[in-house]
Amino acid sequence: MTSTIFPAADDEHFATQDRNLLEDDVTVSDTASILYSSDEGEESNVKNVFESDDELDERTNKKVLALQQLYAEGKPMYPRDQLRSAARQIAEGADIIRIKSWNGITYKTPVDCTKYGVPCLGYVAFHHLERYAKRVRNQKYDLQPIHIDYVDRKLFWYSEDKVTTETLKLEFAKQAEIWRRGDMATAIKDELAKMDYVPTKVVGIALGSLVRAYNCLDREDFFSNKLQELIQYAALWAIGGILEELGAKKVEFFAQDPALTKNKDKSVLNHFNITALDDPWGLLEIDESTVVLCVAPSFCCPQIIADDANFWPAAFISLDMILDAEDEKHEITGLELGYAPCYVEGQRFRDMIQKSFNLRKKLPEADGFRFPRCKRRLKGGEEVEVTMYMDMITRKGPLEGTVSSEGA
Secondary structure, three states: OOOOOOOOOOHHHHHHOOOOEEOOEEEOOOOOHHHHOOOOOOOOOEOOOOOOHHHOOHHHHHHHHHHHHHHHOOOOOOOHHHHHHHHHHHHOOOOEEEEEOOOOOEEEEEOOHHHHOOEEEEEOOHHHHHHHHHHEOOOOOOOOOEEEEEOOHHHHOOOHHHOOHHHHHHHHHHHHHHHHOOHHHHHHHHHHHOOOOOOOEEEEEOOOOHHHHHOOOOOOOOOOOOOHHHHHHHHHHHHHHHHHHOOOOOOEEEEEOOOOOOOHHHHHHHHOOEEEEOOOOOHHHOOOOEEEEEOOOOOOHHHHHOOOHHHOOOEEEEEOOOOOHHHHHHHHHHHHHOOOOOOOOOHHHHHHHHHHEEEEOOOOOOOOOOOOOEEEEOOOOOEEEEOOOEEEEEEOOOOOOOOOOOOO
8 A cells, every 4th residue: 555655855955956958858856846835934835725816827827728738638747768768777777768748758866875765756637736736836847647756664664574484374365365255355256247358467566565464563653454455456366266267267466565675575585476666667568458456555546557558457456446527636635634635546547447447336345355344525515424435347348459458
């Protein structure tokens, strides 16, 4: 349930990153944390989050309209060639990362490992792009969907010494068997059986760490089930068994989460034929042959999933999909007030479902997939507590003419 986190960058850092146009390149700051900066203080260049859109100046309106036009045209926000390119530049230790954004401009980001830690890719949802354009006056650069972020060291507070690899393997197999006999697994199999073809790949995104679960057994504030993250990986593996029951001859498994430990987590996953991949290589495995399990990501995974029709998945299983545009507006308000999830699905996700997917709301509950009630802002402005359930979408049929269906 972890992912890239926006780090808190200091004002001096922003001040030193001037916007310099060099041919087709723009040099930018290396973080988008201004999205979450305070509105307090006379020096702030951030508009009040509740300011009316009617009060935006002409220049800001043009920026917002340009964003909306790119989005409406279907221009990919997270093009796969740029994800691959940026990841390779990071792996090669480049001092400056170049990313060509969806607006056609190539942005250069200086990398400062000594000050901020390990660089990684960061993803910005469309509603955050709009919010930034509306709130920030005199910005030195325009926020982009893909940018360079840094791994937050606080994600890795847990120790591998709390549990042995053998214990993890035994518990994994036990929980997979328990989950497979449950009502959620039966419902998922029923939905997959209705498809016109059988997927052959399962990808888990942002499911957390098996080891971390054993660091939380004595914590009352963590999850309703202390082995929640381990159970979700076990369910991922069990879904592969369901696909084999439905006729898949060979199922591939992949998982992506920065919280996975190099030794025990990845060793256990490998034991069950699950390949642990760094970001963005797990996301890049997703295509029409893939069942994606992404329970409660702390980044805009649904928007990445729906970004390019050539790579829509076979099925997507996630928590409490918001599929009404008006509901989403109020969810974003809740996000800004600090009590809603940090992502929303977005219009492209809704369009994707309407065009090519069947929807199953509220899968049966299961251990490892039970969540506390959360606050939600209704259309009338009322705040209520709601129980969140897992939802599932499945393909109505293979999407003809896509890269994946052509075997590329």
